Amino acid sequence: MAWLPREKYLLPGNAACAGCGVALAEKIVLKALGKKTIMTIPASCSSVIQGPFPKSAVKVPLLNIAFAAAAAAASGIRAALEKQGKEDVNVLVWAGDGGTYDIGIQALSGAAERRTNIIYVCANNQMYSNTGIQRSGATPYGAWTTTTWTGKKEPPKNMPLIMAAHGIPYVATACVAYPKDLFDKVKKAASMPGTKYIDILCPCPVGWRFPSDMTVEVGRLAVQTGAWVLFEVENGVFKLSPPSKPLLNKSKRKPLKEYLRAQGRFRTMSDEEIEAEQRRLDEWWETIKKFEEIGRIF
């Protein structure tokens, strides 16, 4: 990690839980963007991680905003900066998956359709974790949450592809277990005009039910099993990222079961259900293969 800039923008002493994937991602993303960044955060774990008034663990200007409103608030910040002739400032939305896939999707879709010059990061831990682990539109099939006691019955929506369908210049997925890949994607996003969307898988020890020193391992398993696919859609061109590309060869993918059984949240899934999920995942990878072959998703 010696390649990471030394300057910290999410300071030590913040209020994140031990092993928090979101805080780790926030550290890396802010290091990539640097000082000239204005951030807005809707209701999420990150509302808490920053710490309470009158202190703050975030060293860039930060506007907290209501759950559904982050992308719109970012539009306002960008408009003000444009009016003031300040062109060298990144405007960053830092939202959770609830604030992105569910309640914030309208404002995000609107901002993307208006081609607003912002970087929108979904720090995705696949549930409403700040309110105590409830299912979201990003929660995977079979996952236990406090609103899906017997496991979620529906697969998640594919938000990165929804964003790609907006025709914005840059959509990427990332995982906090692959910090260099994440850092480079943020740097690339910052170099482009228009709306950029990065969906970062951030394992959560508390909600996913695994020991807090296993965040990186669980994140790696998510990618190595192919359950979370790392890719970019840059100006419409689809490209698998290096950690995921070899997985086009099915034999390179670890069994999904290894990822699911590393977490307590899938404990209600039977072996048969896991096998069915494995088949669904393999089918999805056939689609990904086509994306990769033709270089586009549409």
Place this chain on the structure above:
Amino acid sequence: MPEWIVTTGNFAAAYAAKAAEVDVVAAYPITPQTRIVEKIAEFVEKGEMKAKFIRVESEHSAMAVCIGAAAAGARAFTATSSHGLALMHEMVVWAALGRLPIVMAVVNRAMAPGWNIWADHNDTIAQRDTGWIQFYARSNQEVHDTILQAYKICESEDVLLPAMVCLDGFILSHTSQPVEVLSEDDVRDYLGRYEPKHCLLDPENPKTYGNIVFPEDYIKFRHQMQQAMQRAKEIIEKVDEEFGKKFGEIHSHGGLLDPYRCEDAEIIATAMGTMASELEEAVDHLRKDGIKAGSISIRTFRPFPEEELRSLCENAKAVVVFDRNISCGLSGASYSEIRSALYDMPNRPAVVGFLAGIGGCDVTWRHLYEAIKKVALAERPPSGKVFWVGV
């Protein structure tokens, strides 16, 4: 140079936003407000207005854009009506607690179901407790001037609160009247640029805005808001007076409230918005009948002009309150406020309420005249009673 034109309330609002040289406008269409933002879009696309105009996908986002923009140091404007305001509510609260001096024109319209696009104050009354200053206008001139005054008031260091300027749907929004429109050059020196001392979104001086705040600090923020609202009373009066001096008497509208023939009045009627100008007509007719009547336009519902009302009503035997809204289960909203404000008077007058014009029902001076006359001629005015007009 100020210019006389014949224009609608909606356009009078748009001309005000233009004259205020707002930096960012964000808005969503809704009848009867739409013509405000259409006109602003026209100004912006013709290059007559240098604002960034964000054509958002909802009113919730319209206010969120204004919040982001104002927090980053921009003068922001939006406009809405009825359901748009209701959808926006969460961000309306956010703007006030964020102490951001955003100005919004609200074209008053009834709430559904059933769909009703006509004038009714229940949309803005429902926003009473959000911490916004609320102005109710009687004329297109008042709409125009109040939006400009609102920026001066809201951006004052002593206030730093947002304001909504309310105009009755269709009655003002779509009706043309002569308006002396002020231009950018006229108001620039007076309004100044919006240069917030508290702009927090500055990378050179990073601050966190709106993080978790524990109860013992939260209550202090609320206390400060209340103090700001109280200070706003004086500033509203002062700015309205200065406006009249600077631009001519027609640009001054009474400050917190505007009394008419109240000096020797034994019976005083009150209303907000256009009903208040009909009241003046009714008062003239009552005077012809030998009834010593007066009227008051309640121009600011928040901050509520309690003391000013008490001093105007000192010698009145009865106060008749007309509301174009109903807080179901009690009365019209201004009725309960006025009754409460007058309670501590040594010789408090009878306070009688009328609900009129709800859902856009037409209210002419004649309706008001008859209602007031009934109270005036009663042996004992039915204090504490609320009556419906048109039911």
